[in-house]
Amino acid sequence: xxxxxxxxxxxxxxxxxxxxxxxxxxxxxxxxxxxxxxxxxxxxxxxxxxxxxxxxxxxxxxxxxxxxxxxxxxxxxxxxxxxxxxxxxxxxxxxxxxxxxxxxxxxxxxxxxxxxxxxxxxxxxxxxxxxxxxxxxxxxxxxxxxxxxxxxxxxxxxxxxxxxxxxxxxxxxxxxxxxxxxxxxxxxxxxxxxxxxxxxxxxxxxxxxxxxxxxxxxxxxxxxxxxxxxxxxx
Amino acid sequence: xxxxxxxxxxxxxxxxxxxxxxxxxxxxxxxxxxxxxxxxxxxxxxxxxxxxxxxxxxxxxxxxxxxxxxxxxxxxxxxxxxxxx
Numbered sequence: 001x002x003x004x005x006x007x008x009x010x011x012x013x014x015x016x017x018x019x020x021x022x023x024x025x026x027x028x029x030x031x032x033x034x035x036x037x038x039x040x041x042x043x044x045x046x047x048x049x050x051x052x053x054x055x056x057x058x059x060x061x062x063x064x065x066x067x068x069x070x071x072x073x074x075x076x077x078x079x080x081x082x083x084x085x086x087x088x089x090x091x092x093x094x095x096x097x098x099x100x101x102x103x104x105x106x107x108x109x110x111x112x113x114x115x116x117x118x119x120x121x122x123x124x125x126x127x128x129x130x131x132x133x134x135x136x137x138x139x140x141x142x143x144x145x146x147x148x149x150x151x152x153x154x155x156x157x158x159x160x161x162x163x164x165x166x167x168x169x170x171x172x173x174x175x176x177x178x179x180x181x182x183x184x185x186x187x188x189x190x191x192x193x194x195x196x197x198x199x200x201x202x203x204x205x206x207x208x209x210x211x212x213x214x215x216x217x218x219x220x221x222x223x224x225x226x227x228x229x230x231x232x233x234x
Numbered sequence: 235x236x237x238x239x240x241x242x243x244x245x246x247x248x249x250x251x252x253x254x255x256x257x258x259x260x261x262x263x264x265x266x267x268x269x270x271x272x273x274x275x276x277x278x279x280x281x282x283x284x285x286x287x288x289x290x291x292x293x294x295x296x297x298x299x300x301x302x303x304x305x306x307x308x309x310x311x312x313x314x315x316x317x318x319x
Contacts, residue, residue, distance in 0.1 A: 058278075058305070059307065062304065062305075062307075065304070066303060066304075094307075095304060095307065097304075100309065101309055101310075102250075102307045102309040102310035102311075104246070104250060104310055105253070105254075107251070107253050108253070109253055109254060109257075149250050149309065149310050150309060151249060151309070154309070183251070183253075
């Protein structure tokens with residue numbers, strides 16, 4: 001049986017949504033674990049959920065990134081187990097140095113909450129191997145600090161190593177400037193590590209995992225969790 | 235040991251846009267007629283009280299802390315430390 005931990009920090013949200021999707025929609029064993037109690041041992045994968053850990057003080061994710069839980073997450077990263085960071089979880093992974101780059105305040109300085117289109121550009125990660133490359137997903141975002149930034153040299157490495165997994169696009173899958181909600185460099189919505197077992201993304205797949213809850217009737221977010229569970233089984 | 239006031243200012247690197255600074259510059263300062271102001275960058279300001287034997291030791295501690303705890307994100311930010319007597 002696949003066992004996945006969802007780590008809760010003070011200020012996490014959507015953590016219960018992730019547990020619900022894993023448990024009730026996918027039938028995977030999922031536990032909500034307080035960050036101070038999290039140990040790597042006994043889990044096949046981990047999800048860092050969204051929210052506003054530590055009130056986003058200093059910078060989103062900066063304080064949670066120093067939690068001892070992240071040392072255990074790093075062990076799982078090194079062991080090749082799947083580690084997923086959603087929204088604030090992505091910010092925590094970046095601030096912990098597990099994923100490269102920075103997530104700056106949105107270009108319009110506002111909290112943006114809406115459904116967007118993202119294109120899958122790498123179908124070889126632990127979370128996307130069930131998603132054909134080029135497929136456009138419809139999925140919501142809800143953040144104020146989601147403007148991905150990195151210098152040119154690092155962006156070149158991200159491209160070369162195929163670490164840019166999701167880009168904001170229009171409905172047809174074109175990464176045009178108008179489809180970029182927050183000013184992210186190169187329309188980046190999500191990146192992985194070199195091995196592909198760590199993924200961070202700003203959109204919320206757990207909010208798009210049941211047809212009933214999607215305005216378009218799609219459940220595109222579920223594809224990521226399905227891939228994660230299948231990856232562990234194999 | 236003496237208590238030193240240490241200021242840490244963090245701002246975006248020149249390559250990372252600062253929309254807040256740009257808006258303050260364009261829509262407040264220039265529209266207010268202060269045309270000699272050529273650029274504005276916003277940042278984050280932390281003022282700490284650090285006990286140390288000398289101002290240099292206080293500065294070294296602040297420097298070490300900024301890096302080990304990632305008070306700034308080296309990908310996107312620059313910072314400077316100033317020790318006040």
